[in-house]
Amino acid sequence: MKRVYVNEKWCLGCRLCEYNCAFANSGMTDMVKALNNVTINPRIKVEKANGISFAVQCRHCKDPICVRACIAGALHLDEDGVIRIDDTKCVGCHSCVMACPYGAIMPSQKGVMQKCELCLQNSSKEPACVKGCPNHAIVYEER
């Protein structure tokens, strides 16, 4: 299956991926309206230190600990290999935050959890972070 992979040496740390993620998942059609004066809460997060930067989001593990740790049966490893969250079942207990070795699950504005679902079900249809990355520091491919 195709996943998002990081080429750290190309990352400029510009955080465009974070903005594109937030917009793609906002459900809105106008980027300015979606992001203007909003503190964005993206599902991809850029780590930066000492001149190094890279983006981190869900790795879509084949044997996901987050899914096993979910007390609500809200996280699923779907047949297409994507790990999705049913936010109507999530109670916000943070067990997935406790379990994810990448630190890639975080609370949404609604107080339940959110994570990268590869944009397959939003209007972007493919990872918006990758589409908008100016330097191919993240790629969406089979490895």
Add this chain to the structure above:
Amino acid sequence: MSDYVIIGNSIAAIGTIEGIRKVDTTGTITVIGNENHFVYGRPLISYMLMGKTTLEKMNYRDLSFYDDNKVETILGVEVTAIDKDKKQVALSNGSTVSYKKLMLATGSRPFLPPMKGIELVEKKTSFMTIDDALKLDSMINSESNVLVVGAGLIGLKCVEGILSKVKSITVIDLANRVLPSILDEKGSDLVKASLEKKGVKFILGESIAEFTSAATATTTQGKELSFDTLVTAVGVRPNTQLFQAIGGQVNRGIVVDTLGKTSIEDIYAGGDCAECFDISCDTQRIVAILPNAYFQGRAAGISMAGGEEPFDQAMPMNSIGFFDLHIITAGSYIGDKDIVLDDENNYKVLFTKDNKLVGFIMIGDVQRAGIYTSLIRNKTPLDSIDYTLVREHPQLMAFTLKDRQEKLGRSH
């Protein structure tokens, strides 16, 4: 006759079914559970009471789960005995079911120490099951004064569940602090203070001496308490009786190996009724948490069906919130204790031993806690990462370039 018989219909049972089906797609599976409900996330019962979920949404798997996995369910029925020679179990409805492989996923039951006069109290319940939660919900209203005996995880989750629905809650515990099994003293103080701000009253370091009527009790230090509803959440005991009765090896819980095998041929066990090897302190013990029940069940299921995928990464880990205050803890509190953060709303302690992270407590800011959990789970040598960075915030930057490439540049 069933190829696989599972006693209990909760988390460990689901792990077992999914484990079996990974290897064997056709063998017959029968699940016998004495709770008459579709499998649900047990920890959700408090969230249901506070309205964060509903009965309809508590199902732990899709409603087609048993059909999809070709599982026969016998619910609302108890297994009363195991005959290991005939390889069959006896049920409370008088029937028997034979097995080729048997799984004990019987979990735990509330433990109630003898309390003088408790029979006088009419409105009382424990807090372990959907039925307990529904019963409690039917007993309380906005005028209720609730007494909760036990300031552990279950007692305090119950408090959170009903606080907005009742007039007052008093929690009493013999321990002198709250959540002693997962927090240190400072952590306990912080959580207690935050619950007190919400109006919860605590009586710690004391227990009930006697219930003097249906609505009054005296404490060991002579305080008079009045209440109308009683919740008992003192502790739990593993359900090992069936196995003990046939001479199986039981310490505190049923003794199993990492494949879920017990001391008796063709009988497996996992979850809250069984022990496991806690890798954070190298000790055999019961780790009564949901993820552990799933993983042990799954490993057992796989080996029942002839496969082999040991579960050898057991350790305690808890994520528990009270209103807006989140707590994540994992591992063991041994070795060197390093208090990284301690202010009014946040607390973070790391425990290191022999160049490894072995435990942590995070209260308040719990972002990316799983990175710490994985350091414990993987026994990562701390001198192989930038510990100064990771100590401050859990982050992948602390790993070497090679490790980062492995983590973010490969499929897992």
